[in-house]
Amino acid sequence: MFGTSSLVTLVLLLSSATALPSSRAKGPTLGPPRPSIPHLENFSKDIPVLSRNGTQLPAYSHAYYFDQLIDHMDLTLGTFKQRYYHTYEFYEPGGPIILMTPGEEDASGYIGYLTNTTINGHLAQELNGSTIVLEHRFFGDSNPYDNLSVQSFRVHTVQQAIDDLVYFAQNVQLPMPGGDQVAPGNAPWVLIGGSYAGALTSYTLTSRPGVFTAGYASSAVVQAISDFWGYFEPIRQYMPANCSADVEAVIAHVDFVIQSNDTAAITALKMTFGLQGLAHNDDFAAARIHKMVPMLTISLVQQNLFFSWQSLQPDSGLNQAFYQFCDALEVINSVSAPASGWGLDYALQAWGAYWTSTYYKQICGDDDDETCLGTYDSSSPFWTYTYTGNAERSWQWLLCTQFGFQFDGAPASQPTIASRIVTPAWGERQCGYRFPGAFGYNATASPDAAGLNSAYKGWDTTAEHLIFASGTRDPWREATVAADGATNIGSDLQPHLLSDGFHCSDLLIQEAAASPQTKSVQDIAVSYITQWISEWKPSINKQSA
Known part of the structure; x- marks a missing residue:
């Protein structure tokens, strides 16, 4: 054999999918995998959850709904129900609110990211924080309209997704004690994402500075190509x-x-x-x-x-x-x-x-x-x-x-x-x-990759308090800041951390046992975010849209 046992431990990225109707028309098999974050296998969604003072909390699988704007440019269109999951098992007053979206997936498959088996929950445990998994518009149960037509997709853009994250942070009343008093400006928020959601993390800190105290972008496909x-x-x-x-x-x-x-x-x-x-x-x-x-x-x-x-x-x-x-x-x-x-x-x-x-x-x-x-x-x-x-x-x-x-x-x-x-x-x-x-049926699309890179700076973002974590073996590496063609080497205010991992390996705490480099990335990231949170001061100005 060619020695697979000698390879570094690998991490799963299994695209979750809603089964097509049994009447699905015959057609070509579906395309390449989406750049999504890893599932957590064998995760029990309904295990008992206790706060630090011993209070029984809702199960991780308990879904909440937020009234999100359909169109952030046209408030007259009203709102839709955006699903999210939340726990405050590690929270203590003054701790950070740690928000992530799984990106282009049904969020119900990613509630494990509330827990300390991931970098999200690990940070919450270390910093006395609360964790949230927010479903992306037009995925899972979070649909502005009841169909995925071109007309509906008029509000399905990267900018609308960024605005969702900001509007949620500034307006949600979290289902926990004091949950109506933790908007940015009153409490530090940390935005975490992997792959496409990692790109959203970078894009949000780049285009809407001051809302989130820190960001962690794993395998972030920031450069549209x-x-x-x-x-x-x-x-x-x-x-x-x-x-x-x-x-x-x-x-x-x-x-x-x-x-x-x-x-x-x-x-x-x-x-x-x-x-x-x-x-x-x-x-x-x-x-x-x-x-x-x-x-x-x-x-x-x-x-x-x-x-x-x-x-x-x-x-x-x-x-x-x-x-x-x-x-x-x-x-x-x-x-x-x-x-x-x-x-x-x-x-x-x-x-x-x-x-x-x-x-x-x-x-x-x-x-x-x-x-x-x-x-x-x-x-x-x-x-x-x-x-x-x-x-x-x-x-x-x-x-x-x-x-x-x-x-x-x-x-x-x-x-x-x-x-x-x-x-x-x-x-x-x-x-x-x-x-x-x-x-048009006979036309080829011309995706505006250049416009996306211009708007959110791609590889060249100068956003501060933003950590990029990349893996050398990640097939999406060439769209991340670790790409061969990228020239942004990072700084203390924008650390670029590199491991021998695969796609979003560093999001899972279990990967630290398999790769010393991945553990180092996680430890350094926690150190930076801990420092930035300690330096945070309340500011009413940070609540402005």
Whole structure:
């Protein structure tokens, strides 16, 4: 074997998902994983909760609702019910209020972030604070409107999400003793987020300074990038060398054959993977990578190959898809390939065999090639289901209009484990199918990544009392301040902390036992925030909107 036991302990990022209706129209399997924070596995939501004086408190799973503005630019539209979870088990008067949103997910799967198993609860325990998990608009039960139409999404923007956090902090009356007297200015608030929610943390402290005393942004994807080939770079760099070498060889061969326009050769290549029924070559190229994702079926989230790098977790079994794939390419009769791999001829056939014998059935079931993997049927109702709770649709809106984050092959000057046949236009075309009212069926989206970076400063924010925590093995690293192209090195007022972790590893206290670097990040972050909280002074001015 290639020594998976020697790898650093890995952390889960399993995209939570609401099951699609049983009548879901046939359509392509869903896209790449959202940049979300890790779930806490085996967490009991209804365990007894006691305050420090022994008072029985509501269960962590008890939901509260806040009257949030539908549109912060047009108050006449009224409010909607925004769900949140809260506990004050560690709170003492004068302690901080620690707020986070899980971002693009149903918040009910993230109530473990109220507890001291996470950096949130750990800070609360250390600083006598109270913790809150606030659901993001248009996810879970927090919907301004009863559908996810383009018209409803008019108020689904990064700025509205930032304003939600600020308005909540300034106006919520928390269900605890003195909970109506802890608005910013009366009490210190700490904003915490990971991944997209980490970006929101940075954006909020950048654009609305003075509301939050401190911010902690883990694996924060602050730099919007339309052509996000960098997603695959940390995977390529840290996956087993033999597997990386052979994957690069196969991908180069696939691209060469497709670009040759040799119909017979292309058909033969597709037959190697049993995909001769797939009509469009970019769909075929994308299937090698883009369909190796956590696929959503009616009742099952599967962990699959390259994108499962983002979903690794110690002792869970969920990390096996990635390594089983590499074993299929690199192990012959219990003998592992050298670092250079077995080479193109063997790897191509082995990959094809693994795909046809094992993998296709897992992701496609009994669907034919085009139904499962094709993306060119713009008339399918699959694209335009607008029921609330469809987290994928809500996230795709943010990608299509603002972030971009289209996963594709690296430039020709760089090695790649993703096909260069797949370009940003492959994904942006699908935005037109999902949101024809915004882009038109036959148009490709033009997400305003540059505008987002200009408004909130991306890598180059100068916001103070903001901690960035990043991991070298995080596939989203190249959108964080730890990216190779970032030049902001941080300061004592904006510490940039780096570990050998994966996506948002530092949010989970258990990761400290697996990685001394992650523990160091957590300890340093707690030290900084403790110092900033100690320096905080009440100020009525901080309550102004």
